[in-house]
Amino acid sequence: MLVRDIMTSTPVTAKLSSSIAEAASLMLDNRISGLPVVDDEGSLVGIVSEGDFLRRGELDTERRRSCVLEFLTSPGKLADEYVRAHGRKVEEVMTSPVTTISPQQPIADAVKLMERGDIKRLPVIEDDQLIGIVARSDLLRALSKILTAKSSPNDDAQIQAAIQTEFAKHSWSSNGFISVAVKDGVAELSGTIFDERERLAAKVAAENIPGVKSVDDQLTWIDPYYGVAMPLP
Incomplete structure (x- = not known):
C-alpha cells in the first residue's frame, strides 16, 4: 500500500502571515492537530501543531528555569524560547524545515519516518507541491478499513x-x-x-x-x- 492510497488530499493549511489564533481556530474547527504552513506561492515552508502551543505566556506555561540553569543556557536558546512563547504569527512558532514524503512511497516508509522523528504527520510532496498529508490517524483509518472488510469464504x-x-x-x-x-x-x-x-x-x-x-x-x-x-x- 502506498502513501497516496491513505493520505488526506488537499489538506487544510495555514499561511506564514496567519496569526496563531487563526491557526488554533483552524485546527479546532477541522478537528486536526497540525497544519502545513505555505508561503504566498503555495510552497511548503513549515508545519505548526498543538505541540507548538504548549509553552505559551498566555497560559502561564512558558518554560522557567532556576537562576543557575538560566545562566548555563545560551542567550540564543532563551531568545528562541521567548519567541515561541510570545510570538503572534505562525511563522514565529512553526517547525521548519519539515520532514516530507512522496505519494509513491510505501506506507512502511511513512511509519519509519514517524517513528524516527517522533512526528505525527507528514506532508506529501509531488513536483515541489503540497498535495496531501498523511497522519497517524490515516494509518489507523486504513487499518480499520482492512480489518472490517468482508473476506471471501474459504473451505x-x-x-x-x-x-x-x-x-x-x-x-x-x-x-x-x-x-x-x-x-x-x-x-x-x-x-x-x-x-x-x-x-x-x-x-x-x-x-x-x-x-x-x-x-x-x-x-x-x-x-x-x-x-x-x-x-x-
Missing part, C-alpha cells in the same frame, strides 16, 4: 493451508513443532512449543486467516531447561 483445506503458510514465514514457529487442523472453520493448534510466547503468536497468526471462526489451543509447552511438559497458564 477448511484452504484455511489450513493458509495458516501453515503463515507459520512458515516466521522463525518463532520453527522453534517447536506446531501443527494445525481445521474443521468447520475451527483451527486446532497442537504440538509442542519451547517458549510460552510462541503460543499467543500462533493463535494470532491463525485468527488473522480469513474464514477462521475460532482457535482451539492444544499446544504443549515443554520447558527447555527441565525437558518436561508444563501446565497451561
